[in-house]
Amino acid sequence: MSALYVFALTSGPAPALRHANRRIEFVEVAGVHAAIERVARRPEISEEALRSQHDIVMKIAGSVNAILPVRFGAFVDDRELDTIVSMRLGPIRETLEKVAGRVQMTVRVFASGGSPAPRAEPGREQGSGAAYLEKRRQDATGVPTGEAAAISQAVRTLVADERTQRGQGRMRWTLYHLVDRSVLPQYERTIAPFVSPIVAVSGPWPPFAFVPDLWS
Amino acid sequence: VTHIFDQSDASLVDVIDNLLNRGVVLNADVVLALANVDLVYLRLSALLCAADRVLPRGR
Numbered sequence: 001m002s003a004l005y006v007f008a009l010t011s012g013p014a015p016a017l018r019h020a021n022r023r024i025e026f027v028e029v030a031g032v033h034a035a036i037e038r039v040a041r042r043p044e045i046s047e048e049a050l051r052s053q054h055d056i057v058m059k060i061a062g063s064v065n066a067i068l069p070v071r072f073g074a075f076v077d078d079r080e081l082d083t084i085v086s087m088r089l090g091p092i093r094e095t096l097e098k099v100a101g102r103v104q105m106t107v108r109v110f111a112s113g114g115s116p117a118p119r120a121e122p123g124r125e126q127g128s129g130a131a132y133l134e135k136r137r138q139d140a141t142g143v144p145t146g147e148a149a150a151i152s153q154a155v156r157t158l159v160a161d162e163r164t165q166r167g168q169g170r171m172r173w174t175l176y177h178l179v180d181r182s183v184l185p186q187y188e189r190t191i192a193p194f195v196s197p198i199v200a201v202s203g204p205w206p207p208f209a210f211v212p213d214l215w216s
Numbered sequence: 217v218t219h220i221f222d223q224s225d226a227s228l229v230d231v232i233d234n235l236l237n238r239g240v241v242l243n244a245d246v247v248l249a250l251a252n253v254d255l256v257y258l259r260l261s262a263l264l265c266a267a268d269r270v271l272p273r274g275r
Contacts, residue, residue: 054231213241
């Protein structure tokens with residue numbers, strides 16, 4: 001057994017890459033590939049560690065056609081990685097095909113000054129498990145409103161997929177768009193007029209928001 | 217392809233959202249706690265692996 005830190009699952013291998021003094025290599029796992037580093041222990045969470053991992057994932061994304069970034073802290077042994085990937089190989093392969101040649105753009109829509117997001121109904125903030133699950137359902141299925149809806153409509157024909165997340169506090173909505181690399185310039189031109197003090201656009205990123213849920 | 221990602225400048229919000237809220241969850245460690253005392257430590261990946269061995273084929 002060998003201890004691995006996993007950065008991403010990819011459709012194919014790429015040459016090993018270096019980042020600072022770290023060596024990232026690609027290993028085959030159940031028919032797909034994983035970009036890993038052989039390490040002795042899990043990294044401590046810190047801004048530096050997060051930024052370093054983000055930079056590494058960006059480098060990996062630049063060297064493969066399809067990537068599923070892995071969340072921070074994926075410290076596993078090789079047998080465990082093989083078991084997890086083997087058990088969810090179908091959704092992993094489907095998603096790799098879906099994100100191939102595509103990038104994620106992130107759009108954050110904030111409330112205009114002085115108008116915080118509506119508060120939860122009195123008495124429901126702490127809530128029961130059912131209330132929590134209902135909120136999760138609403139977050140997952142919420143339909144954007146206002147400026148977020150206008151943006152969603154404007155780029156509708158340019159995105160392969162869209163995920164939406166209702167925000168908290170001043171953050172009203174986050175829209176995640178999966179965009180073909182070939183139409184990225186057109187997407188950027190279309191969305192540029194919306195950028196303002198209450199609309200922030202970032203990317204392109206690897207498709208962090210379009211990965212499969214391996215635990216359901 | 218590389219140059220597409222070279223253009224991106226990640227804010228801390230992007231880094232945190234991408235790496236802590238998004239991305240494939242390969243392992244998930246859960247501590248069940250009561251009154252601030254850790255009771256049970258579950259490694260979900262280990263649990264999943266164990267379930268795979270216990271459940272009959274085809275389920």
